[in-house]
Amino acid sequence: MDPRISKQRTALVLDQPFFGALALRLKVVEDPSCKTFWTDGESLGYNPAYLGGLNDLETRGVIAHEVLHVANGHCWRQGDRDPKLWNDACDYAINPIVYDAGMLLPKGVLVDARFKGKSAEEIYGILAQEKRQKEKQQEKQQGKGKQDGGKPDAQSGQQSAQPPKQPDRAPGGNSPPQSTNANGATTPSASPDPGATADAAPSCGEVRQYRGDDKAQKEADWKVAVLQAAKAAKMRGVLGGSLEGMVQLAVEPVVDWRTILQRFAQESSPTDYRFAMPNRRYLHMGLYLPSLNEPAVGDAVFVRDASGSVFDATQAQFDAEILVVNETVRPRRLIVLDCDTRVKQVQIFERGDAVELLPVRGGGGTSFVDPFKRLADEGIHPAFLVYLTDMDGTFPTDEPSYPVLWASTKPLRRAKKAPFGEMMEVIC
Structure with missing residues (x-):
């Protein structure tokens, strides 16, 4: 384990006991094949090169970010959803909670005021709808281009100019304007183009679906751990309103x-069983059994x-x-x-x-x-x-x-x- 991760995990235990207690449950794994960080509910993987570009406060925030993925059950609830879009939705759901706890995240993380208080499933639905609408618009434009003979500008017949160069993206996606909150943490404002998130760069921490056969037991164990961590943090007076609300939702039983x-x-x-109409299948045996009277x-x-x-x-x-x-x-x-x-x-x-x-x-x-x-x-x-x-x-x-x-x-x-x-x- 990189000593910086060990140091910041210890800092979370001391200063943010809710995050610290849960971070200790994750096995830290060095993984150069990933782009940033990731968790599947059992391990916390990290790319050492990406970690090298973070300062201590950002490292602490990313660990908290990954902890919230598991605490919210994101590792168990992906199902057959698109992994990239699911990850974006989960990031939108938890990043404001990290900021509300007074921590810092790398530049470019996904934050949008539209999604405050919404679950990952709700946000995923919105992002998926926006993505489909964008694809439909592109299909209409392509169809119009074919009707116009493939020319971008049918009226002038001139080729359009080269598109303007896009601004550089920071690691983690689009970099919206920044502001500083009361705790001194830098928080991005709402994304100016929510529909573009599907094409954004990777977030600071990826959530992966848990693949073990003991998924139900693992999920139940984490719910207990979340409750215990929240109780310990509340006793020390360091469980904020956002975290307390998140905990209540995270431990609610889910019914399909x-x-x-x-x-x-x-x-x-x-549907009822009645003797008024005996089952004719058994009459030849002298047995009068009820038939299924299904009006x-x-x-x-x-x-x-x-x-x-x-x-x-x-x-x-x-x-x-x-x-x-x-x-x-x-x-x-x-x-x-x-x-x-x-x-x-x-x-x-x-x-x-x-x-x-x-x-x-x-x-x-x-x-x-x-x-x-x-x-x-x-x-x-x-x-x-x-x-x-x-x-x-x-x-x-x-x-x-x-x-x-x-x-x-x-x-x-x-x-x-x-x-x-x-x-x-x-x-x-």
């Missing part, structure tokens, strides 16, 4: 929204918020779960409505039909009233209704008689509370 959706749909679908499940209604506030990736995953629920529950009809202020698209599939959902149609404001009114006007009484939305809109004044599940794309702690029905958090 897909499980909640399946449970809701199945509990809303009547045709009524209509299953799913409403997709079409106001544009629900990201494409979330819509796609929700659509996939609609298909799963349809196969599992097998309702009489599957009804999918798209609504912004009004219902803009209706898709109805009979039981046994091949289901291919059309893209969401809409784009206006948000009101939740019209889907419920539409069902009532047409005399449709569904077995259940699931509404995917960010919860920012006008709710109906009357509660329907059928079960309703609000699938909130905003964390429940910040989402507007629905006046009726259940709520679940859908963060993809």
Whole structure:
């Protein structure tokens, strides 16, 4: 281990006990193959050349940065997300906490005021949406260029000038304007071009997905360690508000929204065993056993918020779960409505039909009233209704008689509370 890392880890134990106690849990590994630092929840890797370019305070801040990746569970929650974009989202989530603790980070780290208080999953959704929008714009420009004969300027027919030279980037990405906080630490202001983060240089510390077979146990052990470290730091009076809030969120149990959706749909679908209709399969044996009396499940209604506030990736995953629920529950009809202020698209599939959902149609404001009114006007009484939305809109004044599940794309702690029905958090 480089003596500078040992020294700064000891400094964290003395001055920042929350970070110090957790840093001691990571095995330090010299890794010239990486660009900066990295952690996977078990080890703390570093490039000695990169470390040589940091001063002591920056080294301390980078160690704290890596500790927060693990404390927040970033090593366990990546899933099949794009690793680069996930790393950027995680950096946006934790870098402000490092600064709030009075520590320093290298120039060029990712900080954006838009993301303050948001989880890595929320930030990832925003970055992914911005990246897709940027790619669509580029595709449109390329298509326009082909229509114009491949000339950058179809009107003048002249070749465009060379693009201006981009400013040099500091290690870690774009270097936004700097300011100094009350603790003397230098903090960057909001990134002037958030959409460009996907192409930014590497951050000061990479988060890698934990690959061990004991992932669940490792995650549980870290949650206990985070609670213990927070308690020790609080007793010494050095657990700031940002850290305390982060700890509460980090140790919350995570429930997969897909499980909640399946449970809701199945509990809303009547299935019973009755002796009134004996199982004919065993009558020849003189046995009167109950048969599964499964009345045709009524209509299953799913409403997709079409106001544009629900990201494409979330819509796609929700659509996939609609298909799963349809196969599992097998309702009489599957009804999918798209609504912004009004219902803009209706898709109805009979039981046994091949289901291919059309893209969401809409784009206006948000009101939740019209889907419920539409069902009532047409005399449709569904077995259940699931509404995917960010919860920012006008709710109906009357509660329907059928079960309703609000699938909130905003964390429940910040989402507007629905006046009726259940709520679940859908963060993809």
